[in-house]
Amino acid sequence: MNTALNIQPPALGEVWPGQGGIYAGVMPARADAASYHMIIPATDIGRFEWGRYREESLATSLVDGKANTDALIAVGGHPAAEAARAYAADGHADFDLPAIAELYEIWLNLNGKIDAWYWSSSQRSADTAFGMDFGDGYQFYDGKNGELRVRPVRRLPI
Secondary structure, three states, X not given: OOOOOOOOOOOOOOEEOOOOEEEEEEEOOEOOEOOEEEEEOOOOOOEEXXXXXXXXOOXXXXXXXXXXXXXXXXXXXXXHHHHHHHOOEOXXXXXXXXXXXXXXXXHHHHOOOOOOEEEEEEEOOOOEEEEEEOOOOEEEEEEOOOEEEOOXXXXXXX
């Protein structure tokens, strides 16, 4: 499989040299969005609140972590999204807090290689946002004022 950069990705879960982390597979095309490779840091970048508890946000996409992260950053006060967006590796600073569907695809592709609970960028309500347990693939929602781990995702066009 070649990318727009004409680079062959490594095996799932392996470091992709120069791309900012490990290869987490392909996010399939959805609606009008093209498919893309996903790269994630080898470890999480810390624990953060989702932020702005009891406030609705525009981060309601279940599939587009970039759009969600953009919406969260625009209004401020969302530590998990801000940490994901601030992350940089191998000269790349284009990471986002993944949407819940992106987390699910990563879990499918790396099943058994990651075992932790992570925030997504997908809001469920004014009080809660979606997260995922990588130990068993359980998707849940938790209070935005709670802290969970953050594992940013970077997109690489196919």
